[in-house]
Amino acid sequence: MFSVKNVSETFNIIQEQFSGYPLDEEWVNLTDALYRITAVDIAAQENVPGFDRSSVDGFAVMAADTFGSSDSMPAQLKLSGEVKMGEKPGFAIKAGHAAYIPTGGELPQNADAVVMVEYTENLHDGYIYVNKPVAPGNNVVLKGDDTRCGDLVIMAGRRLKPQNIGVMAALGINRVRVRRKLKAAVISTGNEIVSPDERPAGSQVRDVNTYTLYSGLCAFGAQPVTYGIIKDDYETIRKTVGKALDECDIVLVSGGSSVGTMDETHRVIDSLGKPGVLVHGIAVKPGKPTIIGKIGGKAVVGLPGHPASAYVIFRVFVYKLMEVMQGSSAENETSVKAYMKVNYPSNNGREEFLPVKLERVGDRLAAQPFFSKSGLITFLSSADGLVRIKRGREGLNAGEEVEVVLL
Numbered sequence: 530m531f532s533v534k535n536v537s538e539t540f541n542i543i544q545e546q547f548s549g550y551p552l553d554e555e556w557v558n559l560t561d562a563l564y565r566i567t568a569v570d571i572a573a574q575e576n577v578p579g580f581d582r583s584s585v586d587g588f589a590v591m592a593a594d595t596f597g598s599s600d601s602m603p604a605q606l607k608l609s610g611e612v613k614m615g616e617k618p619g620f621a622i623k624a625g626h627a628a629y630i631p632t633g634g635e636l637p638q639n640a641d642a643v644v645m646v647e648y649t650e651n652l653h654d655g656y657i658y659v660n661k662p663v664a665p666g667n668n669v670v671l672k673g674d675d676t677r678c679g680d681l682v683i684m685a686g687r688r689l690k691p692q693n694i695g696v697m698a699a700l701g702i703n704r705v706r707v708r709r710k711l712k713a714a715v716i717s718t719g720n721e722i723v724s725p726d727e728r729p730a731g732s733q734v735r736d737v738n739t740y741t742l743y744s745g746l747c748a749f750g751a752q753p754v755t756y757g758i759i760k761d762d763y764e765t766i767r768k769t770v771g772k773a774l775d776e777c778d779i780v781l782v783s784g785g786s787s788v789g790t791m792d793e794t795h796r797v798i799d800s801l802g803k804p805g806v807l808v809h810g811i812a813v814k815p816g817k818p819t820i821i822g823k824i825g826g827k828a829v830v831g832l833p834g835h836p837a838s839a840y841v842i843f844r845v846f847v848y849k850l851m852e853v854m855q856g857s858s859a860e861n862e863t864s865v866k867a868y869m870k871v872n873y874p875s876n877n878g879r880e881e882f883l884p885v886k887l888e889r890v891g892d893r894l895a896a897q898p899f900f901s902k903s904g905l906i907t908f909l910s911s912a913d914g915l916v917r918i919k920r921g922r923e924g925l926n927a928g929e930e931v932e933v934v935l936l
Contacts, residue, residue, distance in 0.1 A: 532808075532809055532810060533809075533810035533811065533812050533817070534808050534810070534811055534812065535811070535812045535813075535880065535920060536811065536812070536813055536845075536880045536917075536920070539808055539811050539821065539846065540846075540849060542807050542808055542821065543821065543846070543849055543850050543853055544853055546807060546823050547823070547828060547850060547853045547854050548853055548856075549856075550778070550826065550853075550854040550855075550856075551826075552708045552709045552711070552778075552854070552855060552856075553708075553709045554568040554706055554707065554708055554709065555706070555707060555709060556704050556705070556706055556707075557704065557705060557707055558703060558704055559694050559697060559698060559702070559703055559704070559705065562689050562694055562697075562705050562707065563689060563690075563691065563694065563750075564688055564689060564690075564748075564749070564750030565688070565689050565705075565707035565708070565710070565750060566686060566687070566688055566689075566707055566708045566750070566855045566856070566857045567683055567684070567685050567686060567687045567689065567705065567706070567707055567708075568685060568706045568707050568708050569685050569706050570681055570683070570684055570685050571681075571682055571683040571684075571697065571702065571705065572679060572680065572681050572682065573676045573677065573678055573679060573680045573682055573700050574678060574700065574701070574702075575678050575700060575701065576672050576673035576676065576677055576678050577673070577675040577676040577699050577700060578670055578672060578673075578674070578675060579672060580617075580635045580636075580672055581635065581636040581669060581670070581671050581672050582633055582634060582635055582636065582669070582670050583612075583630045583631070583632055583633065583634050583636065583643045583668060583669060583670075584632065584643070584668050584669065584670050585632055585643055585645045585646075585668045586630075586631050586632050586645070586646050587629075587630060587643045587644050587645045587646045587648075587649070587668060588606070588608075588627040588628065588629055588630065588643065588644045588646070588649055588657055588659070589612065589622055589627065589628045589629075589630045589636050589637055589640035589642075589643055590606060590622065590626075590627045590640060590641075590642055590643070590644055590659070590663065591622055591624055591626075591639060591640065591641060591642075592641050592642040592662075592663050592664055592665045592666075592667065593624075594606060594624060594625055594627075594659075595642075595644060595659050595661075595662040595663050596662050597662065598659045598660060598661060598662050599660060599661070600660045603650065603658035603659055603660050604658070604659040604662075605656050605657075605658055606625060606626060606627040606656060606657050606658075606659060607625055607626045607627070607655065607656055607657075608626075608627060608628070608629070608651075608655055608656060608657050609622070609623070609626040609627070609628055610628040610629075610637070611628060611629040611630075612628060612629065612630040612631065612634040612635060612636075612637065613634070614631055614633060614634055616635075617635055618635055618636075618637035618638070620637055620638075621637055621638035621639045622637050622638065622639040622640040623639070627644070627657045627659075628640070630643060636669060641665040641666065641669070642663040642664065642665055642666060642667045642668065642669060643663070643667065643668035643669055644659050644661070644663050644668070645661075645668060648660050648661035675699070676696070676699075676700065682696055682697075682700070683696065683697070684858065685856075686855075686856050686857045686858040687857070687858060688750065688857055689705070689707075708855055708856065710750060710751055710752045711751045711752065711778045711779060711851055711854060711855060712751070712752045712754060712776070712777040712778050712779075713746050713751045713752065713753050713754065713777055713778065713779040713780075713781060713851075714753075714754050714755075714756055714773035714774075714776070714777040714779065714780040714781060715738075715739050715742045715743055715746070715753055715754065715755045715756065715781050715783075716756045716757075716759055716766075716769055716770065716773060716780065716781065716782045716783070717736050717738050717739045717757070717758050717759070717783050717784065718758070718759045718760070718761060718766060718782060718783065718784040718793075718794070718834075719758070719760075719761060719784040719834060720760050720761050721733050721734055722734060722735075722736050722758045722784070723735055723736065723758070724736055724758065725740070736758055737836040737906055738783035738784070738832070738834070738836055738839050738840075739755055739758075739783075741836060741839070741840050741843075741906070742781055742783065742832075742839070742840075742843055743755060745840065745843055745844065745847075749848065749851060751779075751851060754773070754776065754777055756769050756772070756773055761784075761793065762793075763793045763796065763797065766782070766793050766794070766797050767793075767797045767800060767801070770782065770797050770798075770801065770829065771801055774801065774824055774825070774827055774829070777827070778827055778828070778854065779827065779828045779829075779830070779847075779850065779851065779854070780827070780828070780829045780830070781830050781832060781843070781847065782794050782797075782829065782830070782831050782832065783832040783833070783834060783839050784832075784833075784834035794820055794831035795809050795820050795822075795831065798820065798822035798824065798829050798831070799822075801824050801829075802824035802825050803824070804822075804823055805822055805823070805824070806820060806821075806822045807821050807822055807823055808820065808821040808822075811842075811846070812878065812879045812880060812920065813842075813845075813879055813880050813881070813882065814875075814879045814880070814881040814882070815833065815835070815837065815838035815841055815842070815882070816832070816833050816838045816839070816841060816842035817879070818831075818833055819831065819832060819833065819842050819846065821846070821850070828850055828854070830846070830847055830850065832847075836906035836909075837884075837906050837908070837909045840906070840909060841882050841884070841909075841915065844915065844934075844936060845882055845915070845934075863934070863935045864914070864932050864933055864934045864935060865887070865894060865914070865932075865933050865935065866894070866930060866931075866932060866933070867885075867887060867893070867894035867895060867896040867930070867931055867933050868893060868894070868895055868896065868928055868929060868930050868931065869895075869896055869898070869916075869925045869926065869927055869928060869929045869931055870888070870895040870896060870897045870898075870927065871897070871898065871927050872924065872925070872926055872927050873898045873918075873924050873925045874923065874924040875918045875922055875923060875924040875925070878920065878921075879920060880917065880918060880919060880920045881917075881918040882915045882916070882917055882918075883898050883899075883915060883916045883917075883918055883925075884898070884899045884908065884909055884912035884914075884915055884936075885897055885898050885899065885912060885913065885914055885915070885916050885933060886899070886911055886912055886913055887913040887914065887933065894933075896914075896916060896931055896933055898916070899911070899912060912936055913933070913935065913936060914933035914934050914935045914936050915933065915934045915936065916931045916932070916933055916934075917932070917934070
């Protein structure tokens with residue numbers, strides 16, 4: 530019989546039981562760092578940019594020379610040079626002078642502003658005519674405006690995104706110290722499961738969970754290892770899970786998590802070591818018969834056999850588990866605000882993670898729920914995210930603002 534936990538209790542158990550999981554650290558090149566978890570804080574060792582530069586195509590000037598200029602009375606400035614991209618200007622701006630400068634070019638000495646080329650006129654008489662005044666600092670990115678030497682730019686525990694890698698490249702960092710990837714076993718159980726390259730006979734179904742879980746682990750940045758399709762046999766499942774525990778940090782077993790006579794996962798977990806099963810049943814829709822166990826510090830998760838349920842539970846609870854085991858920060862979760870497009874009734878007494886499709890309506894996002902049974906996977910492939918409906922709610926109202934965890 531289930532000893533059902535609610536969602537918050539389950540998250541707390543994951544946090545308490547799997548925090549501080551020992552993971553080695555390693556150095557990787559920036560090209561291999563995407564989605565890896567930083568092992569140390571990263572601080573800037575130099576200023577970015579390293580020089581004052583223009584943010585527009587225009588003319589470097591002393592701002593005071595443009596004060597009072599207009600279309601009817603332009604400021605006349607002597608054109609005295611041109612800044613080349615990637616080169617340090619070999620001249621200084623004098624009062625009453627200007628120099629052409631491209632976007633990203635370094636300001637010559639004495640220049641304190643840039644006039645956009647759109648607000649100038651060149652009559653090819655050796656002068657530039659400025660039709661709009663600029664103040665000191667206009668259209669200029671000053672040295673250190675982006676990052677100053679000593680600034681903390683990326684904290685330990687951050688899952689590296691493309692923009693984080695760009696920051697490190699700008700700072701001259703080409704290698705980063707990260708935590709080892711989690712190694713995760715994927716085991717699919719069930720007498721009815723056959724490989725995707727086989728034609729199902731009778732009540733057989735193709736193996737979906739191995740491939741959705743494998744792909745989900747890759748997207749997370751983990752290292753998946755598949756162990757094939759295992760029949761509903763206690764000894765075979767026990768042997769396979771035992772082998773996976775020797776080789777991996779996490780073991781995911783899809784199917785075999787409910788209380789039927791053929792569902793062996795909880796017995797296997799309890800037989801392999803202490804403390805064994807921590808959670809058998811979560812008050813959640815979909816995926817109530819989920820199992821979470823711990824053996825020798827490692828995690829074993831029994832997922833529902835239904836593909837859509839298995840993936841939702843994977844995205845909600847296994848992602849949380851992996852974040853905790855890698856010591857990554859809470860800011861790694863990606864979500865957006867949206868409003869419900871229609872009314873949606875929910876089951877009282879269980880939290881629900883509702884798949885939704887996001888639509889842009891004006892300047893807001895609208896969440897359109899999917900009305901489908903948990904065993905179906907096709908609708909989930911069209912979903913953009915999940916809306917968490919708290920326990921005790923009878924549903925969500927059209928127009929209500931919700932948080933959507935992106936898939």
